[in-house]
Amino acid sequence: MKIIIQNQQDKYQIDESISKIIxxxxxxxxxxxxxDENYEISVMIVDNQFIKELNKHYRSIDKETDVLSFPIxxxxxGELQEDIAIVEEEIPLGDIVISIEKAYEQAKEFGxxxxxxxxxxxxxxxLHLLGFxxxxxxxxxxxxxxEEMVLEGMGLTR
Known part of the structure; x- marks a missing residue:
C-alpha cells in the first residue's frame, strides 16, 4: 500500500500524528x-481557498468544501465495475483533497x-473512491x- 501525503498549505502544521491518522x-x-494491499492513494492537504478553486473547476460550485475525491x-x-490489468506496482485508486482549514472549523463546530x-x-x-x-x-x-465502523475501530467516536 502506498499512501502519498502532500501538504500544500501553510496555515496549519501537518505533523507525524496527522499523517498517521490519514x-x-x-x-x-x-x-x-x-x-490485497497493492494500491496507491494520494492525499493532498490544502486550505479553503485552494479547495474552493478545485470545487469550482471540477464541480461548478463556487464555495469551499471539506473534502474532494477523484477516483480513477x-x-x-466497494466493488470494482471494470477490469484492470494486474501489475506489479501499486494500482492508483485516486486522489483525495482535504481542506485542513475546514477540518479545524468543523471539529470546533461539531465539538x-x-x-x-x-x-x-x-x-x-x-469510500467515495470506492464508489459510495x-x-x-x-x-x-x-x-x-x-464510516462509523472504521472510526470506531480506530477509537475515534463522537
Missing amino acids: EDSVLNTLKIFMD FEFKN HSVEREIAYLTVHSV DHIEEEDRMLMRKY
Whole structure:
C-alpha cells in the first residue's frame, strides 16, 4: 500500500500524528473491501481557498468544501465495475483533497477533535473512491455505517 501525503498549505502544521491518522484511516477503510494491499492513494492537504478553486473547476460550485475525491476507476459500493490489468506496482485508486482549514472549523463546530474530523474526512473520501455516495438516503445510510465502523475501530467516536 502506498499512501502519498502532500501538504500544500501553510496555515496549519501537518505533523507525524496527522499523517498517521490519514494513513490509518485509508488502510482501515480499504481493508474492508480489498483483498490485497497493492494500491496507491494520494492525499493532498490544502486550505479553503485552494479547495474552493478545485470545487469550482471540477464541480461548478463556487464555495469551499471539506473534502474532494477523484477516483480513477469505477467502483459501486466497494466493488470494482471494470477490469484492470494486474501489475506489479501499486494500482492508483485516486486522489483525495482535504481542506485542513475546514477540518479545524468543523471539529470546533461539531465539538470533537481535529484528529477525528481528519479521520472522518479521509474515510468519507476513500469510500467515495470506492464508489459510495450519499445522494439517496439508503446510500447515505450505508456510507455512514462504514464510516462509523472504521472510526470506531480506530477509537475515534463522537
